[in-house]
Amino acid sequence: MKLEVERLTAEPMPFAYEEGGGWWSARMPREASLPSEVVEPFSVTGIAYRSAGSEDILLEGTITGAFELECARCLARYRHGLREPFRFVLEPAGLRTPAEPEAAKALARDGMCLADEVELGWYRGSEIQLDSVCLELISLALPVKPLCRDDCAGLCPRCGADRNEAPCECSEAAPNSPFAVLAALRGDRS
Ligand SMILES: [Zn+2]
Ligand SMILES: [Zn+2]
Numbered sequence: 001m002k003l004e005v006e007r008l009t010a011e012p013m014p015f016a017y018e019e020g021g022g023w024w025s026a027r028m029p030r031e032a033s034l035p036s037e038v039v040e041p042f043s044v045t046g047i048a049y050r051s052a053g054s055e056d057i058l059l060e061g062t063i064t065g066a067f068e069l070e071c072a073r074c075l076a077r078y079r080h081g082l083r084e085p086f087r088f089v090l091e092p093a094g095l096r097t098p099a100e101p102e103a104a105k106a107l108a109r110d111g112m113c114l115a116d117e118v119e120l121g122w123y124r125g126s127e128i129q130l131d132s133v134c135l136e137l138i139s140l141a142l143p144v145k146p147l148c149r150d151d152c153a154g155l156c157p158r159c160g161a162d163r164n165e166a167p168c169e170c171s172e173a174a175p176n177s178p179f180a181v182l183a184a185l186r187g188d189r190s
Helices: 021-027 101-110 131-141 178-186
Strands: 002-004 013-019 038-050 057-070 077-092 112-114 120-123 127-129
Touching: 013 021, 021 038, 021 131, 038 077, 038 131, 057 131, 077 112, 077 131, 101 112, 101 127, 101 131
Parallel strands: 077 120
Antiparallel strands: 002 127, 013 038, 038 057, 057 077, 112 120
């Protein structure tokens, strides 16, 4: 996924890349708790142009793709689609070196690096490699707690039944809740 800096003008130039599971797994650290099953290739599309009257480069676009994830509540595997818009403004690095070692490494390797705010960065050289920044955007877009759907009822903590399929026989109220105590006093079996 590279952009040739010399081809960029004030006229927006469209770009489009597609990368599949091999691209993802070859680059992501295996020990990281990141998903590995890419079920829809990543598509990176957008436009690149120079801002009028300056050397700054603007990149705008969207990353889409999908993983198979495991729902944190019901443990079912489900398709998790991603759709991440991005916009970066890159100014020429010139003779400057980023203070952050990671950013300095990225500038040397990819021809671009981003500041902490992520929307601003520097570029250097004749080519900009977008792979690293796309990998980072995808990683950041992954949910901390994946859910197959917002209202997933999850598994019953007592009998383990999937409550999305049917309510189980267990009492609605937790055993220690005041409602359970009341129910027991009344002799209810709810
Ligand atoms: Zn679920
Ligand atoms: Zn149950």
